[in-house]
Amino acid sequence: MPDPGERILVVGPSWVGDMVMAQSLFKTLKERDPAATIGVVAPAWSRPILERMEEVDEVAALEVGHGEFGWAARRRLAASLRGRFDRAIVLPRSWKSALVPFLARIPRRVGFHGEQRYGLLNERRRLDKAVLDQTVKRFVSLGLPAGEAAQGDFPVPRPALQRDDANLASLHASLGIGSRPAIAMMPGAEYGPAKQWPLEYFRRLAEALIAEGFEVRVMGGPKDEPAGETIAGGLEHAHNLCGKTRLADAVDLLADCRQAVTNDSGLMHVAAAAGTRIQAIYGSSSPAYTPPLTGDAEIHYLALDCSPCFERTCPLGHTNCLKQQPPERVLSAILAG
Template structure:
């Protein structure tokens, strides 16, 4: 750094949701490479920020925690006074540039109120007048690509686009201990299943996952089920469907230990979810199940991934179940029910075989 030169101070706005948070990492890595001496701060949600603990590309995480129905929030910025104090704290940091990766009008307002002279973001929701550089948002491109387009529009070179996360030796040891206590061995043919979805109708039915688990067991593999504490009741109601050889880890480990555990698995199969994106970041083969939502924007960003998706005339839909289509007897839309156990099992075994051979299909 040149002595006496004022340090560039950059703010990045992309908060809420595990998936959105982990998909922002390539943006931050390329930004850091271009700005090695800058102070880079990232506004994140407290809960989802867990997945980027240890990130080396930012100097500061700033927690924004308003009341919202869309994320796990404690609502620390609940009142007008709370929000005003947050904005004042942003202004006190004297940012010169803000990248607004959120597409909402409110995030552009936050960028303006931060006091930054340069405000670069997507030209969406009629907020372009609040930005100094407006970037087109493409609905037919993956979110990672859209984020990187923001950098490119600002003249920043993009050299790579892979996902990553950072687990500690302690978390990795905890994962091994957890598996051992459940009668499983790390790296010994573990197949992680995540059968839950934020909206049940979006997810493949638990009966399908149970049948899939039995098929993997027949191949000498060990299926294990991952889920959050809020998924416990749902899994308890369906536990009888799964054989005794299925390892039940639903609600039994923290998000951070779950991330470390994913690295020990040979394959992941799961619904469209934040955990699916973490499996992609872990670098393991995976089969992602998509129904009403298109995988174009939020599919797994990995060269080791396969998407099971049946496109209907109504796909993707507004997900107002069930006003636009008739539910199946199991209360799922046709696009979800059309995905068969046979095809998911076949794709999973194909990826496992490619892994043994040291090569993968479906490269990004």
């Protein structure tokens, strides 16, 4: 009788980019045990991303609002999972993130030390930030034996989201796009303005790209719609798609683009996992910590004395780490790529 494989529940992160990076963990688990079953506890919004990962067998949606404790929802979800998993891997470091595996009575529950989670986790690991110097490495390490993880020299497979060509064809027709080779632009960065390249730079770059024969697709959520209008408004062959597409649509639209110009954001990681060439612009954050997980990326980062500061807004008030990266520099990189 074939080995049924280990049943593993992963408590996933709450950000788009982090959820994409978590696929490196899922890939590692499947490479080591192809018969393993992987379930993911995740916010409902992340289901479209997880459904594009062939390694994920089940999504257990946690219907809790951002910042909400959601005790009743966690108890209900835990009851539905009880007796179905052998091991739980808790990626976030918060106390509440460890509750569902504990309440589900999963025998092995592993995660990093954080927020007094004694008892909730029965395998707590110390996070050595010097060894595990990237978010994705921290995720993958929790799926490895403790001794191997502590060495930090394990392989990190790259995320790869599946593309839906039928959905893409439908989007081309409904949005009136696809007449030219496309370049995506992602001007948003949920973390704050210290990670956002100036909108006037995106606009100038869009104008130059259209003159070179490209179509520009500005991507983002509803909150990015005004930024998208600043970039694309009044320009022929420029489309403000912010707030007009679902997350699953973004995977297909980005996979269809030649390149993507992006801040350090969740959509940057989606584009990289969709196979798009990335022009990644870094300001207050560091490409060493959260790089696009692809071999086809150009990093635009000045490494000024004041960066990376990891602040939401520039503490010096000038944002030179972004303003000193002109659109002409990015345009040259795109045309050379």
